[in-house]
Amino acid sequence: AYQRLTHDFFMPEKLREDLQKKAEATLQVMPNSQLPTLDNYHTLVALDTSHHKSATVFGFPGWVYKATSSKNGKMYCLRRLEGYRLTNENAIRSVKDWRRVDSGTVVSVIDAFTTRAFGDSSLIFVTDYFPLSKTLVEHHFTSTNRFGHRTSTNVPEKVLWGYISQIGSAIKSVHSAKLAVRCMDPSKVILTDKSRIRFSACSILDVVQYEAQRPLAELQQEDFLHFGKLILSIATNNLAPNQAMKAAVDQLGRTYSPELKETVTWLLTPTQPPAAVKSIDDFISGISAHLVSAFDSSLHTQDTLTSELSRELENGRLFRLIAKLGTINERPEYDGDRNWSENGERYMLKLFRDYVFHQVDAEGRPVVGLGHILSCLNKLDAGVEEKISLVSRDEQNVFVVSYRELKKLVNGAFGDLMKGPGKGRY
Amino acid sequence: AYQRLTHDFFMPEKLREDLQKKAEATLQVMPNSQLPTLDNYHTLVALDTSHHKSATVFGFPGWVYKATSSKNGKMYCLRRLEGYRLTNENAIRSVKDWRRVDSGTVVSVIDAFTTRAFGDSSLIFVTDYFPLSKTLVEHHFTSTNRFGHRTSTNVPEKVLWGYISQIGSAIKSVHSAKLAVRCMDPSKVILTDKSRIRFSACSILDVVQYEAQRPLAELQQEDFLHFGKLILSIATNNLAPNQAMKAAVDQLGRTYSPELKETVTWLLTPTQPPAAVKSIDDFISGISAHLVSAFDSSLHTQDTLTSELSRELENGRLFRLIAKLGTINERPEYDGDRNWSENGERYMLKLFRDYVFHQVDAEGRPVVGLGHILSCLNKLDAGVEEKISLVSRDEQNVFVVSYRELKKLVNGAFGDLMKGPGKGRY
Numbered sequence A, B: 001a002y003q004r005l006t007h008d009f010f011m012p013e014k015l016r017e018d019l020q021k022k023a024e025a026t027l028q029v030m031p032n033s034q035l036p037t038l039d040n041y042h043t044l045v046a047l048d049t050s051h052h053k054s055a056t057v058f059g060f061p062g063w064v065y066k067a068t069s070s071k072n073g074k075m076y077c078l079r080r081l082e083g084y085r086l087t088n089e090n091a092i093r094s095v096k097d098w099r100r101v102d103s104g105t106v107v108s109v110i111d112a113f114t115t116r117a118f119g120d121s122s123l124i125f126v127t128d129y130f131p132l133s134k135t136l137v138e139h140h141f142t143s144t145n146r147f148g149h150r151t152s153t154n155v156p157e158k159v160l161w162g163y164i165s166q167i168g169s170a171i172k173s174v175h176s177a178k179l180a181v182r183c184m185d186p187s188k189v190i191l192t193d194k195s196r197i198r199f200s201a202c203s204i205l206d207v208v209q210y211e212a213q214r215p216l217a218e219l220q221q222e223d224f225l226h227f228g229k230l231i232l233s234i235a236t237n238n239l240a241p242n243q244a245m246k247a248a249v250d251q252l253g254r255t256y257s258p259e260l261k262e263t264v265t266w267l268l269t270p271t272q273p274p275a276a277v278k279s280i281d282d283f284i285s286g287i288s289a290h291l292v293s294a295f296d297s298s299l300h301t302q303d304t305l306t307s308e309l310s311r312e313l314e315n316g317r318l319f320r321l322i323a324k325l326g327t328i329n330e331r332p333e334y335d336g337d338r339n340w341s342e343n344g345e346r347y348m349l350k351l352f353r354d355y356v357f358h359q360v361d362a363e364g365r366p367v368v369g370l371g372h373i374l375s376c377l378n379k380l381d382a383g384v385e386e387k388i389s390l391v392s393r394d395e396q397n398v399f400v401v402s403y404r405e406l407k408k409l410v411n412g413a414f415g416d417l418m419k420g421p422g423k424g425r426y
């Protein structure tokens, strides 16, 4: 059971269904949207479903949208801070430093700009978009029981170590780039796949609190404290552990291993002189036993994804083949062409199409099954030697032909078509 | 450039092409094979391309095959040790202990048995099969220059740390399961994907040297030595560093960082009392900075694979839709059916088929492009409101119809077909 859990760690139960839903969410648009078009981004869709405007995290009411870039057609996430007025151009320029950070646990920051398109003065942050992601607040703090009361089921320790490993890895990337995460509020850490988390609000406080000019070393040390509070919140199902930190840590100790308690305590405790500062390298070395197991989980997930992808690539190949067949057969402009007439060589392709798609059983009723179609197409694609009997529609003629010969015919006919004006790629 | 490298770490340059080649290799069979069928495994294909019989690693000449299980139709890898005689039933039973190990860096051991099917007494190990894998010897020690001399290009340090992280993770899994890897010969570590390595010969020495009954603790300590030698071999391009270990370590120190040299030295140096034994936990904590970067690479790879998979799932969905269309249209048994005649409602589907596959340009020449087909099918699948004009073949009639209406027609026609006897799944 333990091993199974390891395997499934990063992998949703219903991978395909999950990806399908994400594809739908990505494409979804709002029919009568009142949202404006910004310079390079159009078709905005609000991702904020809770309708409260809270200004707690950044000091400005905030909104989140997905939008399409008119430069490359890709989808991005826009975060808008309402009523922000830029006083120093350098503030917004600081965002470009985040291009140095390339971590699987940090949502990439693409750009930031101010706009009046919403009828006010707004600050916009553009980041990568992750369809159907949820914040850790939405994921861990909103389950309700059938009486509508919030229930607090304990998060499995293994999940917590997975978060800790990912966050450790993110902080390592950020601190190495001479930056600080600054915002680790559970509402600004998003879950984008099973057990996969990402910091979604990097660079924002760098801009909004630019004037404060706090030293980097101080901000980096504060990251450890934010980290500790984040884990403590999730582990104790308590969004405001600040008020009674000591009690929360004790509570954590009753539910989880001493090692987890020690780790969180280390993060929360300010360094005493002479120990100068905390370093992310020390932290990572301390959690290495858990890191190695997260690494192994990730390798397993990589393997599963690779084998799913191989399977799907087969489908893609067959799709192109079937599209080819569809393009060749029954073209009206061939109606008078001898090649396609009952004694021309391409007549065979017509009969093959019937053979693939129009099988009937002994009573003449249609046989509808993807299995037969798949197997015919696979053999055609491979051009195997196997022979099949193609029967003319009037049942007067039977042609015995190998898939190899059919493959030649298909390529020949398609090659002729391609000599036409609209050369496409198959 | 550094960041780029991290990203590509586990990801082949041409992912799709690579997977396609692996799928072909998996399916490939030998036409006139003389190889026998074993109890549960048939269609053996030799994977050993070098035709020497070496008995150095296990003490018996060995052969490697892929084979199909008659139990589940899956492909496995069989390793045959020629001329092995089982004297103690417990020896072969020890293999089942390996079921406890579930590591992304250990090829899973499925079974072991003896057979006379080859005309001798052979011992067979059944493991997972990884198409087109190469041994580290084949990968790192066989590049030759244009004069046929072996060239030794240095393996990038980042690749070595990737190997070290994976092997550390594998040893952790194996030692936790109260086993030892025992065989880390570079010819028995296989490369199955870009930078992904796996121990391919676990459990073999447990059986073959069963009688020696060496204590586990001793074997586990020996694993560190094997580990050190393996890395030293690859780093110095020297398959037999045993002869001059000290010189090889010095050579390594000239090409790579002091940290790598220290790591290898630690592995190679026997512990001096009072320091009792080496532990894999200590090792992992020592390399944690590299482990965290391998972890992040793996998360990035996971992301890339997931997005490739989403893209392919789209293709799969369209393949099913196009197969459906093919099944419906032009069925000979509908030739007299009023519904499909020029004024029946299904006539529209015939014209739609022409619209999708048989576009012509202003001069009447065929337009052949996957783009048009894809876009039509996507709209059909979504059933969008967009209207198109379908023109009859004689150009006398034009029907204006929305994709939504067409979708209804397709589902209706297909539903009717499904009432036939061969109910398949689409």
Ligand SMILES: Nc1ncnc2c1ncn2[C@@H]1O[C@H](COP(=O)(O)OP(=O)(O)OP(=O)(O)O)[C@@H](O)[C@H]1O
Binding pocket: A047, A048, A049, A050, A054, A057, A062, A063, A064, A077, A107, A127, A128, A129, A130, A131, A132, A133, A134, A135, A137, A138, A187, A188, A190, A200
């Ligand atoms: N990069 C992103 N891609 C896709 N969705 C995102 C991204 N970042 C955030 N979201 C989603 O947008 C929604 C709103 O995010 P937001 O940060 O406003 O959370 P919130 O709970 O409304 O917090 P607040 O009260 O601070 O506004 C959440 O569901 C979140 O998962």
Ligand SMILES: Nc1ncnc2c1ncn2[C@@H]1O[C@H](COP(=O)(O)OP(=O)(O)OP(=O)(O)O)[C@@H](O)[C@H]1O
Binding pocket: B047, B048, B049, B050, B054, B057, B062, B063, B064, B077, B107, B127, B128, B129, B130, B131, B132, B133, B134, B135, B137, B138, B187, B188, B190, B200
């Ligand atoms: N589990 C596996 N799946 C697929 N291929 C494998 C597997 N294990 C080994 N192979 C491949 O089989 C081939 C032969 O392996 P083998 O261990 O015999 O190597 P070798 O170089 O011939 O060494 P030796 O001299 O000891 O026989 C190699 O190309 C190797 O990559």
Ligand SMILES: [Mg+2]
Binding pocket: A048, A062, A063, A064
């Ligand atoms: Mg919000």
Ligand SMILES: [Mg+2]
Binding pocket: B048, B062, B063, B064
């Ligand atoms: Mg061999």
